[in-house]
Amino acid sequence: MLExxxxxxxxxKLQVLWNVSLQVREGxxxxxxxxxxxxxxxxxxxxxxxVRPASGSVTFLGRRIDGLPSYAIAExxxxxxxxxxxxxxxMSVRENLEMGAYPHRAWERRKExxxxxYQLFPRLKExxxxxxxxxxxGERQMLAIGRALMSRPKLxxxxxxxxxxxxxxxxxxxxxxxxxxxxxxxxxxVEQNVRRALEIADRAYVLENGxxxxxxxxxxxxxxxxxxxxxxxx
Amino acid sequence: xxxxxxxxxKLWVPGATFxxxxxxxxxxxxxxxxxVILLTSILMFVILALSWALFSAPTGYISLAPAAFFxxxxxxxxxxxxxxxFPLVVSLGGLISFCLALLVGALTLRLRGIYFAxxxxxxxxxxxxxxxxxxxxxTGTRGRFVVVVPHNTIYLAMFAVFVLxxxxxxxxxxxxxxxxxxxxxxxxxxxxxxxxxxxxxKTVMFAVSAIFMGAAGSIIATRWTYVDPYIAFxxxxxxxxxxxxxxGGLGHPYGPILGAAIFAYLEELLITRFPYYYMLIFGxxxxxxxxxxxxxxxxxxxxxxxxxxxxxxxxx
Numbered sequence: 001m002l003e004x005x006x007x008x009x010x011x012x013k014l015q016v017l018w019n020v021s022l023q024v025r026e027g028x029x030x031x032x033x034x035x036x037x038x039x040x041x042x043x044x045x046x047x048x049x050x051v052r053p054a055s056g057s058v059t060f061l062g063r064r065i066d067g068l069p070s071y072a073i074a075e076x077x078x079x080x081x082x083x084x085x086x087x088x089x090x091m092s093v094r095e096n097l098e099m100g101a102y103p104h105r106a107w108e109r110r111k112e113x114x115x116x117x118y119q120l121f122p123r124l125k126e127x128x129x130x131x132x133x134x135x136x137x138g139e140r141q142m143l144a145i146g147r148a149l150m151s152r153p154k155l156x157x158x159x160x161x162x163x164x165x166x167x168x169x170x171x172x173x174x175x176x177x178x179x180x181x182x183x184x185x186x187x188x189x190v191e192q193n194v195r196r197a198l199e200i201a202d203r204a205y206v207l208e209n210g211x212x213x214x215x216x217x218x219x220x221x222x223x224x225x226x227x228x229x230x231x232x233x234x
Numbered sequence: 235x236x237x238x239x240x241x242x243x244k245l246w247v248p249g250a251t252f253x254x255x256x257x258x259x260x261x262x263x264x265x266x267x268x269x270v271i272l273l274t275s276i277l278m279f280v281i282l283a284l285s286w287a288l289f290s291a292p293t294g295y296i297s298l299a300p301a302a303f304f305x306x307x308x309x310x311x312x313x314x315x316x317x318x319x320f321p322l323v324v325s326l327g328g329l330i331s332f333c334l335a336l337l338v339g340a341l342t343l344r345l346r347g348i349y350f351a352x353x354x355x356x357x358x359x360x361x362x363x364x365x366x367x368x369x370x371x372x373t374g375t376r377g378r379f380v381v382v383v384p385h386n387t388i389y390l391a392m393f394a395v396f397v398l399x400x401x402x403x404x405x406x407x408x409x410x411x412x413x414x415x416x417x418x419x420x421x422x423x424x425x426x427x428x429x430x431x432x433x434x435x436k437t438v439m440f441a442v443s444a445i446f447m448g449a450a451g452s453i454i455a456t457r458w459t460y461v462d463p464y465i466a467f468x469x470x471x472x473x474x475x476x477x478x479x480x481x482g483g484l485g486h487p488y489g490p491i492l493g494a495a496i497f498a499y500l501e502e503l504l505i506t507r508f509p510y511y512y513m514l515i516f517g518x519x520x521x522x523x524x525x526x527x528x529x530x531x532x533x534x535x536x537x538x539x540x541x542x543x544x545x546x547x548x549x550x
Contacts, residue, residue, distance in 0.1 A: 048427060074429030082427060088420035091413075099417050103429040107410060151429065 001026045001186055002047070002155060007056035009039075009046050016042045018211045020056070024155070029177065029187040031197040031218070033231065034207035040190045041083070043207070044159055047188075048080055049073045060155070075103045077154035083163060085144035089133035093124055096132050096143055100150030110150065117146040120176070138169035145176060155186045162193045174200050194231035198222050258393055262386040270389045274457070276498040277392045278450050281399055282475040283494035284487065285446035288403055289439045290476075291484040292412065294419035296347075299338070299354035300475040302361050303331040303444040305467035307451025308380075309365070312461050315381035324391055324452050331448025332441045339437035355469065362467035369463065377462035380455045391453045399446045403487045406439075415439060447475075477516075481523050483530020492531055 002024040009017040016039045024030045034040055045051040047058055049070035058066040065073050079100075087096050097117060101110035118125040121142045127135065132143060141161060148156055158177065162170040170193070178200055181187050191197035198204055198218040206214040206227070214221065221227050228234040258277075262270055282300050290297050307327035314323050342353045369376055406412045417425040418432055426432050455461055474497070482493020497516075504512035527534055 050423075050426070069431070070426045071429045071431040074427065080427050082424060086421050086424040086427075088417050088424065090420055091416060095413060095416075099413050099425075100428060102410065102414060147428070 001061060002188065003057075003059045004043075004047070005057045005059075007043070007046060007053050007058065009042055009051055009053045011042060011051075016210050017046070017053070018209075020207075020210070020212055022205050022212065022215070024186060024188050026186055027181070027184070028203065029181050029189060029201045031189045031191055031201035031204040032207055033191055033194045033197050033204055035192065035231075038207040039210040040207055041159065042210075044080065044157055044188075044190055047073075047078065047157065074151065075105070077105075077152070078157070079148040079151045079153035079155070080157040080159060081141075081144045081148045081161060083159040085140040087132040087135075087140050087143050087147065090131060092129050092131055093135070093143060094128045096147050097124070097150050100147035101152075103151050106151045109152070113150045113152060117149055120149070120179070121146055138165055138172070141165060141169070141173055142176075145173070145180075149180065149185075153185055155188065156180065158187065158189045158191075160190060160192060162191065162196060170196065194227070198227075255397065259390075261393075262389060267385060270385050271457075272499075272502055274385070274389045274392050274454070275502065276495055277389075277396050278454050279474060279478060279498040280491050280494040281392070281396055281446050281450040282471060283478040283482070283490040284396075284399055284403060285443045285450075286475040287479045287484055287487070287490040288399070288406065288446075289415075289436075289443040291479070291490075292415035292419050293436060293439070295343070295436070295440075296351040296476065297354045297440065297443075298351055298469070298472040298476065299335070299357050299444075300447050301467055301469050301471040302338075302354070302358045303335060303447035304451040304471050305358070305361065305463075306331045306334055307448035307453075308455040308458075308461055308466040309378075310448070311452035311455035312378040312380045312466075315456065320383055320387065320391070320456070324395070324449050327452025328445040328449035331444040331451075335441035335444035336437060339440040340433075343433060343436045343440060355472065358467050358469050358472060362463045365467070366463040377460055377465075380459055380461060382459055383456040385457075388453055388457055392450065395446060395449045395453065400487070402442065402446075407487065411435065411439075477520055481520070481527075481530055483527075483532030483534075485529055485536075486532050489530050489532035496531075 004020060004022045007017050007020040008015065020043060022030070022032070032040055032043065042051055046053045046066065049065065049068050049072070053066050056066070057064055060073070060076060060078060063076070065076065088099065091099070097114055098110060101107050101113055106113065123139060124142060124146055127139065132140065135143060161173050161177070165173065174196055177187055177189065189197055189201060198221055201218050203216065204218050204221055205212050206221070214224070214226065258273070261273060282304065286297065286300050289295070310327040310330055311323050314326060318326070338357060342350060345353060366376070406415070414425065414430045414435055417428070417430065418436060422432055451466070458465070478494040478497045479490040480493070481497060482491065483489030501512065504515055508515070523530065529536075
């Protein structure tokens with residue numbers, strides 16, 4: 001579904017990504033794990049059209065999307081739950097969700113989508129008319145996920161969904177991600193919380209200093225000495 | 235939407251709007267010439283403030299360009315007023331402003347915050363001095379005479395532009411685009427993630443708001459009879475538009491309308507009674523607004539309304 005080949009990207013003059021290649025197949029949860037500054041966010045931004053890669057290619061459903069503007073990529077069915085949620089604080093919960101259905105193909109069917117999201121997050125339904133800034137951190141994250149789902153995505157990217165959340169909330173969010181996959185949405189998950197990410201994903205890529213240093217099935221990675229030592233503190 | 239069950243409480247705002255519009259539309263039939271002229275000025279400021287708010291209120295981009303588009307309208311009238319019929323001149327004033335705003339918007343709406351505000355302010359000065367140079371170089375005179383149009387015609391034209399602007403504001407607010415404009419103001423990056431073509435939308439709305447400024451300029455020029463670049467491209471009109479809108483409040487379209495109407499009427503009162511101090515009084519009102527009424531008059535009214543009804547208090 002998504003294929004990245006030999007991607008090189010710069011932040012100013014600094015090279016952030018070095019020959020990154022990865023693949024996400026339909027229906028999978030794929031995790032990209034790594035520490036702070038490993039280049040995870042730049043990688044996400046190059047998929048979303050916010051960073052123009054210096055070389056290499058990004059292909060989605062057989063079409064090159066590197067170089068396309070981000071609204072065109074969103075229109076194709078790629079969406080993101082940004083780091084920290086980035087909900088629209090002065091808009092109501094409902095308006096935030098409706099805004100998620102902005103792409104043309106989603107706008108016509110936003111009522112159905114709204115029902116689906118409210119069913120997934122009954123708490124958002126209760127707070128429908130509240131301004132988003134009055135929500136708690138966890139609720140905001142739910143709202144951000146709901147907003148992303150409103151666009152009927154084929155591929156949903158998650159940027160550090162656990163960041164800044166209480167452990168209970170983290171657990172809930174990760175369960176929701178699994179639920180979303182069961183509904184037929186492919187998930188690419190970028191996480192610092194390596195253990196959690198490896199527990200729910202099918203496959204994972206480990207990003208270190210802008211290079212992919214390991215990849216494989218999550219069950220195997222969890223057993224590897226390098227992962228245990230560097231990320232799991234064992 | 236279900237019809238049949240109509241809540242009478244929800245009808246009074248549209249009802250009152252309709253009554254006021256009907257009274258305004260028939261004003262020349264029963265009011266004095268003085269009132270017609272006064273209301274023309276008030277409507278002009280209302281148009282400037284409301285069209286400014288059409289783009290700047292949801293997006294948070296503070297444009298100081300209204301005077302530029304207003305001035306373009308004025309000069310459209312000054313140059314073409316003698317050859318073409320009045321309604322066509324007004325439409326052209328709007329159209330030329332639209333095109334200029336499209337160009338300027340495409341070039342500058344990537345700038346954020348204070349940089350955008352500064353550029354738009356510079357635009358007014360740039361056009362003023364360019365035009366001054368042009369007039370002296372090619373026509374040899376600084377100013378121009380504008381064809382005179384009857385007071386009632388000026389008034390009705392201004393009213394028509396106001397109604398169109400009101401309708402545009404209403405339609406934009408209720409649409410998908412209105413929601414998208416607000417999302418740009420809240421978090422531009424997230425709006426882009428969601429699929430909003432941020433730059434195109436900003437540019438188009440900036441240009442749409444300029445139509446009304448240009449049209450207002452080409453109408454009012456006919457009352458001034460003589461214009462030169464200093465009169466037409468006076469940055470005061472930019473500041474007035476912004477101040478009036480802020481004074482009224484940006485939370486609702488009635489805010490800028492109310493703010494501009496009160497300010498314009500006050501100007502009329504103060505300029506006759508305290509010709510030397512009226513700007514000073516404006517300054518004080520403005521400082522008070524910024525300090526104590528961050529949501530403007532409309533926010534204050536909302537607060538009082540909630541208190542009277544005994545509902546929940548607004549958070550301080």
